Structures are given as C-alpha cells and as structure tokens.
Amino acid sequence: MRDLASGIRLFVDGQRWVLRHGRWFGFGLLPALITLVGYAGALVALAFWADDATAWATPFADDWDSPWRGLFRGLLTAVAFGGGLLLAVISFTAVTLLVGQPFYESLAERVDVSEGGAPDGPDLPLWRELLQSARDSLRVLVRVAIWGVLLFAAGFIPVVGQTVVPAIGFCVSGYFLALELTGVAFQRREVPLRERMRMLRGRMALTLGFGVPLILCFLVPLVSVLLMPGAVAGATLLVRSLMPPQGVPEPRPESGAPVEPLDFRKP
Template sequence: MRDFGVGFRYLLRGQKWVGGHGRRLGFGLLPGLVTLVLYIGALVGLGYGADDLTAWATPFADDWTSPWQGLFRGALTGLVFAFGLFLAVITFTAVTLLVGQPFYESLSEEVDRSEGGEAPESGLPLWRELWISARDSLRIVLRVAFYGVLLFACGFIPVVGQTVVPAIGFCVSGFFLTEELTAVALQRRRVELKERLGLLRGRRMAALGFGVPLTLAFLVPFVAVFLMPGAVAGATLMARDLCGETAGDGADDDAEEDDRNPSSVVENRM
C-alpha cells in the first residue's frame, strides 16, 4: 500500500506545481474546456436516446407485463449510460491530450527543467508526435473497451455486479488514465506503449494511487478541466521516477536514512 500513497502524492505534487505556475494553469485549461463541451453534448444525447436504444436492443421484452418490462429495460438503460460514462472518463484524457498536445508537451518539459537537468526531446516533428499519440490512445481505448464489455456483462451478476465490478472498473480506468498521462513525458523519452505498460505494471499500486483518485474526481463535472494541467505535471514527475531519473516521491522522507545506509536505496528499489 505504500506505493499507492506514493502515486497519490505525485498527483498532489503535480497540482501544487501548477498552482505555483499560474500561467501554465491558464493555458492548460483551454483544451479541457473544448473537450468538456463536446463530451457534455455526447452524454446528453446518450441520456435522451438510451431508452430508445434499450427498447430497440430488447424486442423480446415487448410483450412482457408490467412491472417486469420497465424494471428490466430501466436497469439496462442505467447500465448503458454507466458504460457510456465509463468510456467518457477514460477517453476524456486521451482526447484532451490530443487536442492540447502542444500545451501539455510544453508544460511537461517545464516540469522536467524545474526538477533539474534538461527536458528530453523526442526529436520527431509535431505531426509525427500527434500520429503516435493518436495511435497509442486508440490502442488504449480498445483495451479499455474490451475490459468495459467484460465488466458490463459481469454487472448482471447479483451483488457482485453492484459492488465488486464497479470497484474493478475504477481500478481499470485509473490504471489506463495513468498510462495516458505519463505518456506525455514518456513519449518524449521515446518509450513505446508496450514498454510504458510494462513500467506501470511494475509499479501497479503507484499507478492506481495516481489514477483511481483522479478517475473519481473526473466524475464531477468541470473538475477534470481544472485538474488536467496538474495531472500532466504530476504524471511527468512519476515518469521521471519510472525511468530512474529521480529517487521517487517517497524517497524524500527517507533521504537522511539513505545517506547513512546506502544499501537501503537498493532495498527500496526492489
């Protein structure tokens, strides 16, 4: 559980960093606002059309008597909207990062410089970076959609579907949300998607500690817009840790002890 706390502290440090750089916060809000308007429109449309979609998909229930037809289709409508919301949460970051690629790249580079040293550069032209980002985001969305379908089906299991499945869903969303955000810094380091996923699996609890609270916060309207710049900053700090460029957030608390006992650094890394 210590790694979970480390991931959460990276999230807080990112928000604090942006709070101390007001100009970056202002620029970082623009892509999120544009994406939010688009997503609100899509979710409102889904809300109005979910009943018709459910009725169209369940013609076998047309002859059911009341209240069974209403209960059955009502439950399905709720699941459809929940699935749409699930996809919205996980794709919001990908779309926002794609829309605001130049903003967030610049923000991430400044975080790297503020931590000391030079900001790594991919050396690729902007169009190539956008293509790689869009391609990798699509791969992540497909993975999430696959898990989403499985969780949607498991949602019909009594009790488990209403308790365990939502918890797993938030963990899945949080893990891939962390991947999307750390990709801003890791792509500049020419770290491919497969390797990025491997790095995060090696620090799974830290990834969840960063992504799950953010996923829950993103469920609140407008919160995602204001947290995105800080999330990118925090993810950059985490990416530095994943690449071994820093001792990690938790190491600050133990720095004095590590100086006295160098072997503890190796033990912490294990």
C-alpha cells in the first residue's frame, strides 16, 4: 500500500512541478497539441470517407435488398470508425512522445536538474534518438495489442468478464502507459527496454499507483493533452525513485557478496 500511495503522489508531484514551472508546462503542451490536431484531422477524414470506403470494399453487397445492404455497410462503417478511434486512443501517448522527443527530453532533463543528480544524456544524434524511441514504442504497442486481444476475449466470460477483466484492463493499461512515459527519462540514462520493464514490474504497486490514475484521467477528452507535460515530469520522478542519481541501478547483493553497479552504457 505504501508503494501504491507513493505512485499516486508521484503522479500529483509531476503535475505540481509543471504548474510551478509554467514555461515548461506550455513548452510540453506543444507536442500534444500537434498530435491532437493530426489525429482530429485523420478522424474527421475517416468519418467523411468511411461510407465510400465501405461501399468500395463490399461490391458483393450491391445486389442485396434493402434494408440489409444499408445495415451491413452501416455496421462496417461504425466498426471502421470505432477501430480508428480505438487506435488513436491507444497510440496517442506513443506518437506524442515521438513527435515531442526533443521537447520532453529537455523537460525531463530540467526535472532532473531541479531535483539534483542529473545524469548525462546519451551522446547520440537526434535521428538516432528518434529511431530508438520509435522502435521501443512499436515494441510496446505490440505488447499492448496482444494484451488487448486477450482481455477482449476474456470479456466474454460470464460475470468475470464484466467485473474482473475491466479492472485488470485498467491495471495493464496503467502499466504500459507508465512504461511509455518513463521511456524519455530511461532513454537519457541509456537503459534498454527490457530492463525498464523489469524495473517497473519489480515495483508494480508503485508503477500502477502512477499509471492507473493517468489512464482514468486520459479517458476524459482533451485531458490527456493538458496532463502530458506533468505526466512526463512525474515519470521522470518515478525513474529517479527506481534508480539512484547518475543512472546507476541499486545493486542487489546475493549471499552478502558485493556487487558492482551495472553500467547500461556498455554493450
């Protein structure tokens, strides 16, 4: 329970940090606004062209009697738009972080500096950082899709599917959202994705305490845009709670033997 409360406190502290540093709040809003405008335009285009696309994709229904042709194509149109909307919700954070990589890296660095013990950032060109971030985001989205299929199938189980499965879904979504958001601070410390996942799973209550409230807030339209700067700041504080200053993980001695600190910068 203590870790769960600490995770919630990190969520609040991140929002509080950007509100105390108003310039960084506005700075962090830009990528989310750009992504929001892009997604809104894509969804409007999808809504406008979905009927034509459905009719083009189902020529075999041209000879069907009314109202079956209209009902069938209307259902497919609704499914297509709903799928696009779901994809937008799932990928919004990943795309925003990719678009705003330079913005959020600067924000995470500023949080580290203000808290003390800021690590040196990776000595990589911007295109390499963007490529690495895109690759990690794609790997995370694949895992999200797999979990989504499993939870969707489990939703058909009587009683359990309407009670336990939604709760598990929020926890899974909170974990992956925390994994996405901490990617900026972890990448500055050159921690690979697999190790990030291990560290977050090792403090699951802390991770869920941070991620689940964010997921619940992100369900409200436009709130995700307003909370993104604070979410990145809070994720940086979360990483700092998992790792000591300068990006060296806590050693875990076995049988009393001393353990050298891990260096993630080594191949």
